[in-house]
Amino acid sequence: xxxxxxxxxxxxxxxxxxxxxxxxxxxxxxxxxxxxxxxxxxxxxxxxxxxxxxxxxxxxxxxxxxxxxxxxxxxxxxxxxxxxxxxxxxxxxxxxxxxxxxxxxxxxxxxxxxxxxxxxxxxxxxxxxxxxxxxxxxxxxxxxxxxxxxxxxxxxxxxxxxxxxxxxxxxxxxxxxxxxxxxxxxxxxxxxxxxxxxxxxxxxxxxxxxxxxxxxxxxxxxxxxxxxxxxxxxxxxxxxxxxxxxxxxxxxxxxxxxxxxxxxxxxxxxxxxxxxxxxxx
Ligand code: AMP
Numbered sequence: 001x002x003x004x005x006x007x008x009x010x011x012x013x014x015x016x017x018x019x020x021x022x023x024x025x026x027x028x029x030x031x032x033x034x035x036x037x038x039x040x041x042x043x044x045x046x047x048x049x050x051x052x053x054x055x056x057x058x059x060x061x062x063x064x065x066x067x068x069x070x071x072x073x074x075x076x077x078x079x080x081x082x083x084x085x086x087x088x089x090x091x092x093x094x095x096x097x098x099x100x101x102x103x104x105x106x107x108x109x110x111x112x113x114x115x116x117x118x119x120x121x122x123x124x125x126x127x128x129x130x131x132x133x134x135x136x137x138x139x140x141x142x143x144x145x146x147x148x149x150x151x152x153x154x155x156x157x158x159x160x161x162x163x164x165x166x167x168x169x170x171x172x173x174x175x176x177x178x179x180x181x182x183x184x185x186x187x188x189x190x191x192x193x194x195x196x197x198x199x200x201x202x203x204x205x206x207x208x209x210x211x212x213x214x215x216x217x218x219x220x221x222x223x224x225x226x227x228x229x230x231x232x233x234x235x236x237x238x239x240x241x242x243x244x245x246x247x248x249x250x251x252x253x254x255x256x257x258x259x260x261x262x263x264x265x266x267x268x269x270x271x272x273x274x275x276x277x278x279x280x281x
Contacts, residue, residue: 001083003090007097007140010089014142022049026143028134031055032072032188033081036178040147041085043175048145053082054091054137056098060105061129067273072191091141098136107132111161117249118264119154119275122239127158134159135166146170151177151185153264153277154249177276179205185276192272200234201269207231208263208278215280218254231267239266239273246279255280 004010014024025048027040033055044051055078062068075092082090099105109131114120120127138146146163148156156174163170178186183205184198193201207227214223220243228238244251246262255261264277 001087001090003092005092010091023144024050025145026141027053027147028137029055030057031078032074032191033078034186036186038085039178040175041087044147045086051087052089052141053087056093058133060132061126063123063125072188104136114158118240131162143170145173147173150174189272197269201274203234204274205276211263212278212280220253237268241265
């Protein structure tokens, strides 16, 4: 695996090795890598000829400074992990490489409704930061394929919208969420939970599955309120638990059998913010 710290070097390398038929795949991450990230790398390796991963803890997407300060950093371990995974290139930039000036940091993206609900509502500015970093990374890597996780469901829709806004050809591959045996979605933030908190954290997914299994045409609000009280009794602070159309996240309370839906949740367990979702097809 070749490691690049400077965008100019990576650009130069990619242009020198530009075989027009070779497909470039890109997996952007914030590090503290786990098997979920690895599944994206594996998917990338099967679908493309060159697998590029980036690790950059993007300050502009953190609306909460403590969350940014406490974000786990395990670079040495990540490098070993990526080497074993067969990743071809790791891009490990610092902030100046991604945001050389204010313009590259503060560009505004018109995300409309998507930015007003769920993560957008509870994390003001978060998706602007996501779009800034992804645009800047795409300009450097210029991949044919971009691999992202369903775990960050709303982020997937935002990135699809960004690709449209930027009129890019990059194809997006959304990969399924990897979980612990008890259902807890793998997340870098889980490093901030101790073993007993992890056990409690798995309740989040279990409640989503329970709602999915018990859902009838019009009982969502009842199931939602039961799930929220159950989770609050176990120490969660719920930010949202909603049912929405999976194509655009329009919030609904009743099932339309012709629509693919998704249940999404965000909650704090102690200081740690967790998100998860399940699809209902
Ligand atoms: P992050 O490092 O948290 O920014 O995540 C980098 C990418 O990995 C994003 O596209 C995430 O959606 C994806 N990802 C994070 N956790 C998981 C998981 N448990 N399973 C699959 N993909 C994931």
